Amino acid sequence: MILEVAETVFALATASMVVYLIRHFVFTFTVLRRAKNTTKAASAEHVAFEPTVAILIPARDEENVIGRLLQRMVELTYPKDKLQVTVVNDGSSDNTGRIADEYAKQYAFIKVLHRDRRDGGKGKAAAMNAGLRQSIGEIVLCFDADYCPQREIVEKLVEGFADPTVGAVQGRVVVLNEPQNTVTRLVALERIGGYRVDQEARDTLSLTPQFGGTVGGFRRSLLERLGGWDESTLAEDTDLTFRTRLAGYKIRYVGGAECYEEAVDNWKAYRKQRYRWALGHMQCCLRHSWKVIKSKRLKMKEKVDGLLLLHVYFMPIVALVSFLIGVPLVVFKLSEFVGALWFSVPVSLYSFVGNFAPFF
Amino acid sequence: MKRLRTVPARLFSVLLLVVVALCVVAAFRFVNFESAATLLLFDSFFVLLMFELKGTLNRKLGVLAAGNLVGLFWNLIFCSIAMDGGRFFGETFNGLFAIFRPFLNFLWVITFWSLSLSAFPKPERAQAEAKN
Numbered sequence: 001m002i003l004e005v006a007e008t009v010f011a012l013a014t015a016s017m018v019v020y021l022i023r024h025f026v027f028t029f030t031v032l033r034r035a036k037n038t039t040k041a042a043s044a045e046h047v048a049f050e051p052t053v054a055i056l057i058p059a060r061d062e063e064n065v066i067g068r069l070l071q072r073m074v075e076l077t078y079p080k081d082k083l084q085v086t087v088v089n090d091g092s093s094d095n096t097g098r099i100a101d102e103y104a105k106q107y108a109f110i111k112v113l114h115r116d117r118r119d120g121g122k123g124k125a126a127a128m129n130a131g132l133r134q135s136i137g138e139i140v141l142c143f144d145a146d147y148c149p150q151r152e153i154v155e156k157l158v159e160g161f162a163d164p165t166v167g168a169v170q171g172r173v174v175v176l177n178e179p180q181n182t183v184t185r186l187v188a189l190e191r192i193g194g195y196r197v198d199q200e201a202r203d204t205l206s207l208t209p210q211f212g213g214t215v216g217g218f219r220r221s222l223l224e225r226l227g228g229w230d231e232s233t234l235a236e237d238t239d240l241t242f243r244t245r246l247a248g249y250k251i252r253y254v255g256g257a258e259c260y261e262e263a264v265d266n267w268k269a270y271r272k273q274r275y276r277w278a279l280g281h282m283q284c285c286l287r288h289s290w291k292v293i294k295s296k297r298l299k300m301k302e303k304v305d306g307l308l309l310l311h312v313y314f315m316p317i318v319a320l321v322s323f324l325i326g327v328p329l330v331v332f333k334l335s336e337f338v339g340a341l342w343f344s345v346p347v348s349l350y351s352f353v354g355n356f357a358p359f360f
Numbered sequence: 361m362k363r364l365r366t367v368p369a370r371l372f373s374v375l376l377l378v379v380v381a382l383c384v385v386a387a388f389r390f391v392n393f394e395s396a397a398t399l400l401l402f403d404s405f406f407v408l409l410m411f412e413l414k415g416t417l418n419r420k421l422g423v424l425a426a427g428n429l430v431g432l433f434w435n436l437i438f439c440s441i442a443m444d445g446g447r448f449f450g451e452t453f454n455g456l457f458a459i460f461r462p463f464l465n466f467l468w469v470i471t472f473w474s475l476s477l478s479a480f481p482k483p484e485r486a487q488a489e490a491k492n
Contacts, residue, residue, distance in 0.1 A: 025405075032412035331455040339458070343394060346462040 003334060006325050010338050013322035014345060020315060023308055027201035034204050049162040052082045053154055054137030054220070058127035060090040060120070062145035063099060065262075069145055070103040070110065078154035085110045088131040091120025096145075111135075124213070125229035125236040132220075132228050141217030148176070149215065149259040156257035157217060167249025168241070170199065170209050170216035171257030178263075183270050187263035199253040207305045208245045209253035213237030222249055233287070235280025242288040242306070248297045278313040285310040369418060376421035383428035387435055394465070395435035399428055402469050406476075415480040423476045434468040 055073065059066050066087070073085045087104075089097040089112055100112040113134050115127065132140060139158050143149060150156075153171060160169040172195045175188035202209045211218075213236065226243050229236045244251055264270050292298065292306045326345060329338040380403060388396035406424050413420075438461065445453045 025408075028409055029412070032409060036412055327459055330458050342458070343397070343462050346466045 003329075006329060007335055007337055010322055010325045010329070011341065013318045013325070014341055016318055017315070017322065018344060020308065020312075023305070026205075027197050030201040030204050031197050034200070049159060050079060050082055050155075051138040051158060051161065052136065053078065053084070053139045053141060053158060053217075054132075054135035055083065055085045055154075056088060056128055056131040056135060056140060056142045057085065057145055058088045058090055058124050058131065058142070059092065059096050059100070059145040060127075061092045061094045061096060063092075063095040065146045066096050067099050067103075068148060069143065070100065072148055072151070073110065074103070074107060075151050076149075076154055077152045078158075080107075080109045082137075083109050083154070084135055084137055086131045086135045087112045088127040089114045089120075090127040091115055091117040093117070123231060123236075125231040125233070128236075129228040129231065132223060138220055139217055140220050140223055142214055143259065144214040144261070147173070147214060147259045147261050150257065153215075153257045153259060156254050160252040160254055161219060163250070163252075165248075165250050166219075166252050167222040167244045167247070168211050168216060168218045168251040169257075170211050170251065170253050171259055172196070172199070172253075172255050173212065173215055174258050174260050175263045176260040177265065180265055183267060184263045184265050187270070191263075195253075196255065200255055202305065203253035203255075205301070205305075206299075207302055208241065208309075209251050210309065211237050211241045211244070211251060215257070215259040218244070219249070222247065233280055233283050234276055235284050238281055238284045239287070242284060242292065242310075245302070245306070246288070246291055246295055246297065281310070281313045285314070372418055373421055376418065376425045379425040380421075380428050383425075383432045387432050391432070391435045391439050394462075395432070395439070398435070398465055398469070399431050402427060402431060402473075406473075410476065410480070413477075413480045419479065423479050427472045427476065430468055430472055435465070438464065 057066075057069060057073075070085075070087070076083065087100040087110070089100055097112065097114055100110075104110045104112045111134070113131060115121075115130060119130075120127065128142060139161055141154065141157060149171075157169050157171055160166050173191055175184060175191050177184050178188040179185070199209045201207075218240070222244065226240070226247060230239045230243075233239045241251060264273055289307060289310055292303055292310070295303070298306065322345060326338055326342055329335045330342050333339065384396055384399045384403070387399050403424065406427065410423070411420055442454075442457050442461070445457060
């Protein structure tokens with residue numbers, strides 16, 4: 001009886017890893033085919049679409065980087081009369097607010113919203129909601145304070161909103177300090193895999209590219225209808241992704257809209273960041289899985305991909321379970337069935353290593 | 361993929377395909393079923409994914425054939441280690457080897473796969489990024 005249960009659990013765990021392997025293969029193959037076809041095809045036609053845009057920059061103790069980002073905001077090529085940049089100084093204890101104020105004095109399109117230590121510091125979602133209430137613009141874009149976008153990024157991002165069924169867009173994050181050390185190289189690899197394979201494949205296959213919380217934006221009408229960012233979850237970006245899609249709006253990925261970031265450069269920060277993402281992602285999984293299954297707006301392939309995305313952070317646990325059950329069964333030759341399937345474990349493990357990345 | 365216009369180029373392609381096929385047959389005949397299955401899996405993924413990249417067909421087939429040769433010898437060596445290790449160390453070695461063999465087997469696949477990417481021309485975009 002115990003042996004049969006162990007065999008079944010092992011088979012289920014291995015099968016779920018194989019499903020992720022197949023998904024990786026489909027995504028990679030799709031992107032490679034797309035790359036081949038787009039080089040042959042003529043470049044996409046440019047759509048003249050210039051709505052009013054609000055850019056939100058939540059910042060807490062970012063005095064080292066906020067000046068660089070605001071300077072880049074000044075250099076954006078999007079018409080300044082249609083642009084409003086709102087820095088949300090979220091209870092900073094350093095000079096972030098002062099630097100932002102200096103820019104606001106010089107440039108009329110830059111505003112600063114100061115949140116004192118009592119109101120501020122309640123997370124990024126709360127800061128974004130405060131910024132949303134104060135800002136104006138049909139499209140709401142957001143950038144983290146330590147990012148540095150391309151000068152023409154706004155044009156590239158808002159172009160997607162010309163289609164009224166598009167509720168959100170997501171640009172691409174490129175790691176700037178990739179050669180620094182092993183951690184930054186690892187993060188860069190994650191970003192490349194996540195954006196240039198998964199996000200691009202999802203967009204090509206008409207699935208749901210994930211909004212990553214920065215370098216992207218929403219239609220204001222949709223955000224207001226959804227009630228803004230959810231302040232109770234740790235992964236407000238994933239939560240908003242699913243709420244947007246479940247509300248019937250599309251999310252587009254714009255690979256050409258690049259934003260450069262300084263990635264975390266030590267294991268402690270890396271582990272802390274990933275832990276927070278994993279926890280938030282699991283919250284979203286519990287909150288949205290059933291809604292995704294029940295939704296009448298989503299196609300079957302979107303439901304499958306959505307569920308795989310929601311459950312991705314459970315996969316390390318599944319892999320560990322399959323390994324712990326499989327090892328004694330293989331060593332003591334208790335199960336021929338597991339012995340035969342053991343071969344598939346490294347294949348699946350290798351394929352799903354990328355699942356640790358946020359977008360896989 | 362550039363078209364192979366000359367007869368020698370076509371003949372070379374056939375030769376490389378024969379090498380690939382022989383490696384799979386040799387793995388099945390002289391090593392074990394698992395080795396042949398690994399090579400077949402490697403070949404399938406390589407053809408479906410790497411062949412989408414830029415580069416001549418012969419270059420791709422050449423890398424594929426080289427991968428099969430590396431895989432065949434890797435498996436032969438590991439099979440020999442398994443037999444000798446089993447005789448020398450007994451059941452403990454066999455147990456450990458049974459656990460780690462699939463993982464060790466995939467070391468050559470992953471390494472060769474990564475190295476083979478350098479055999480193909482870089483996309484224009486990557487070249488432009490590198491210049492900047």
